[in-house]
Amino acid sequence: MSSKTLKVAFVHPDLGIGGAERLVVDAAVGLKAKGHKVVIYTSHHDREHCFEETKDGSLEIRVRGNSIIPRTFFGSFYIICAILRQLHLTVSLILRDKGHFDVIFVDQLSTSIPLLRLTGAKILFYCHFPDKLLTKRESILKKIYRYPIDLLEELTTGMANCLVVNSNFTSNVFRKSFPHIRKIPQVLYPGIHFEAYDKKVDVDDIHIKILESSKLTILSINRFEKKKNIVLAIRAFAMLRDDNMISKEQFLNMRLIIAGGYDHRVQENVEHHKELDRVALRSELETFTIMPGSTEYPPESVQVIFLCSFNEAQRTYLLSKSHCLLYTPSNEHFGIVPIEAMYARLPVIACKSGGPKETILNGITGVLCPPTPLEFSEAIAEFISGGHDREVMGERGREHAQKNFSLTTFVNSLEFILTKLVQDSSRPKPLQSPLIWFSTAITLFILLIYQYSR
Numbered sequence: 001m002s003s004k005t006l007k008v009a010f011v012h013p014d015l016g017i018g019g020a021e022r023l024v025v026d027a028a029v030g031l032k033a034k035g036h037k038v039v040i041y042t043s044h045h046d047r048e049h050c051f052e053e054t055k056d057g058s059l060e061i062r063v064r065g066n067s068i069i070p071r072t073f074f075g076s077f078y079i080i081c082a083i084l085r086q087l088h089l090t091v092s093l094i095l096r097d098k099g100h101f102d103v104i105f106v107d108q109l110s111t112s113i114p115l116l117r118l119t120g121a122k123i124l125f126y127c128h129f130p131d132k133l134l135t136k137r138e139s140i141l142k143k144i145y146r147y148p149i150d151l152l153e154e155l156t157t158g159m160a161n162c163l164v165v166n167s168n169f170t171s172n173v174f175r176k177s178f179p180h181i182r183k184i185p186q187v188l189y190p191g192i193h194f195e196a197y198d199k200k201v202d203v204d205d206i207h208i209k210i211l212e213s214s215k216l217t218i219l220s221i222n223r224f225e226k227k228k229n230i231v232l233a234i235r236a237f238a239m240l241r242d243d244n245m246i247s248k249e250q251f252l253n254m255r256l257i258i259a260g261g262y263d264h265r266v267q268e269n270v271e272h273h274k275e276l277d278r279v280a281l282r283s284e285l286e287t288f289t290i291m292p293g294s295t296e297y298p299p300e301s302v303q304v305i306f307l308c309s310f311n312e313a314q315r316t317y318l319l320s321k322s323h324c325l326l327y328t329p330s331n332e333h334f335g336i337v338p339i340e341a342m343y344a345r346l347p348v349i350a351c352k353s354g355g356p357k358e359t360i361l362n363g364i365t366g367v368l369c370p371p372t373p374l375e376f377s378e379a380i381a382e383f384i385s386g387g388h389d390r391e392v393m394g395e396r397g398r399e400h401a402q403k404n405f406s407l408t409t410f411v412n413s414l415e416f417i418l419t420k421l422v423q424d425s426s427r428p429k430p431l432q433s434p435l436i437w438f439s440t441a442i443t444l445f446i447l448l449i450y451q452y453s454r
Contacts, residue, residue: 006036006418009101011089011116013082013108015042015061016049017261017309018223019336020108020128023166023190025051027105028059030411031418041093043085044071048292049263049309062097065089075267079131079149083111090115102422110156117159122421125160127185129170129333130177134227154178162421164188166334167355173333186417189359191410192339194402201317206295208317211307213300215255218380219322219346221315221337222329223261224269224276224308229351229371230258231279232328234304236376238283243374245381255303256285257318262292262308273306280304319344324383324390330371332356338366339405342397347390349379359405365397 008031012024024040032038040054043065047055054061065088072078090112104116107126116123132150137143157163157178163185165171171185201208218237222228233256241251258276262269273289280287288298289306298305307314319325325341327350334355338348342359348366350356362368367388369375382388 004419004422006031006103006422007101008036008038008103008105008418009093009121010038010040010105011086011093011107011112012040012042013086014044015040015054016044016046016263017051019190019334021051022336023126023128024105024107025053025059026191026193026407027411027414029053029193030407031415032059034411034415036415041089043082043089046263052312064092064096071265079135082109083149083152086112087115094119103418105418106160110153110160113156113159117161122161122424123159124162124164124418124421125157126188127157127163127165127170127174130174132177133173154180157181158183161424162186162417164417166190167358169331169354169358170333188413188417189405189410190334190336190339191405191407192336192343192401193407194343196312197316197319197340197343199312199316201313201320205313207311207314210290210295210297211257211314211317211321213255215253215300216384217318217322218254218256218324218326219318219341220256220258220326220328221260221318221340222258222327224272226268226272226275227329228260229328229330230260230272230276232371232373232376233258233326234276234280234283234285235373236326236380237304238280238285239373239377240380242283243377245377246384250384255305257305257307257322259307259310259315259318269308273308277306315340316344319346322346324349324380326376326380327351327356328371328376330354335359339401342366343401343405345394345398347383347388347393347397349376349383361396361400365393365400 010024010028015021028038028040039060039062041062041064045061045063053059065085068088069081069084072081086109101121103124104121105124106113110125113123131153137146158181163183165174165185165187168187171187174185220230220233222230237256240246264270277287285304286302287304288302292309319341325346325348327335327338327348330351331354338350338356338360341348342365348360350360350366350368351371352368360366360368367379369379383390
């Protein structure tokens with residue numbers, strides 16, 4: 001418990017809907033509830049595509065760094081634009097807002113850390129996963145393009161006063177990815193706000209009514225991104241029929257709902273949704289898409305529903321009414337969705353790798369298996385046939401989530417880390433001159449553009 005009120009700023013690039021955003025919002029709300037002063041800085045905040053706490057007045061959101069640099073240059077150079085936008089945001093934080101903070105919580109992009117260190121605040125960098133590992137290098141040109149960016153990521157990440165990661169899996173990957181960083185990152189598991197999942201759902205809400213069905217529902221929750229391997233869920237679902245794992249009548253009385261973050265501005269979201277739809281149609285599965293804000297009812301004959309971005313009520317309803325959850329990413333850094341499912345007493349089928357190996361108790365709160373359609377399909381069939389007692393597994397999952405992944409535990413641990421960081425009087429590692437010169441040069445470039453664009 002902190003005896004001092006801390007002034008904490010969060011710097012997050014895009015405050016949309018996703019696991020990283022959920023963590024930042026939960027951390028900010030939790031620290032504010034404990035009496036600390038909190039503000040979130042971001043380069044993008046769409047009130048139609050965000051968490052409720054960021055638009056209902058619960059948190060102060062300041063949008064900076066979005067007036068000069070676009071999100072992409074002709075659909076490419078996303079990371080370059082993201083870096084420039086964050087540096088622009090940082091300039092605004094320092095000069096325009098004249099912010100004076102005890103701690104600045106940075107995540108996803110580390111490039112602004114050298115400049116933020118000049119504010120005198122302590123910098124905590126929360127690494128969800130090294131950015132250098134989130135992109136493919138399929139050509140020599142791409143490798144050349146990424147080399148300085150990857151080097152910059154390691155150099156600037158090492159400039160943080162404190163490093164924190166979301167799992168032991170990520171900690172091991174972090175050390176291998178950044179061999180020149182000597183600090184050992186602390187592990188802080190994300191938590192969930194249990195009360196948000198206990199809210200009673202208004203069944204008369206049209207956004208809930210369009211999801212109602214007498215069919216048995218298999219659920220998948222993930223952003224519409226290729227790396228999430230959602231195609232595995234579709235192929236495993238189709239295999240139930242194709243390999244006669246269940247009867248034809250049983251299969252016709254089932255549906256797969258694929259729900260996840262979807263942003264029409266993000267080309268990958270748009271293209272991957274279309275790709276998934278094609279995969280389902282090739283598997284002779286009738287599909288239906290519910291876009292944000294839509295109130296159109298899916299035909300009863302539909303067996304694959306794409307729910308593109310959902311609200312909290314829809315999430316809670318689906319978690320409470322589904323038969324099991326399919327979590328398809330391999331080597332996922334942490335994975336908050338299995339925690340949400342376990343708390344909702346919904347058994348999870350997940351890949352036997354990454355964060356889920358730390359959060360799911362195999363055979364007790366869910367099933368871990370290789371990422372193949374056959375393995376996933378067999379696990380689903382076991383839940384349908386009663387081979388796995390989903391009621392018992394569901395209760396154990398809830399107990400496991402309550403004991404290990406509460407938001408209270410997360411916020412208390414974060415507060416302890418921040419308080420200890422502020423009280424630490426040891427001399428920090430000096431800033432490296434090349435980084436200061438680089439950040440300053442980019443900053444001046446942004447300021448010049450800003451002056452001439454007014």
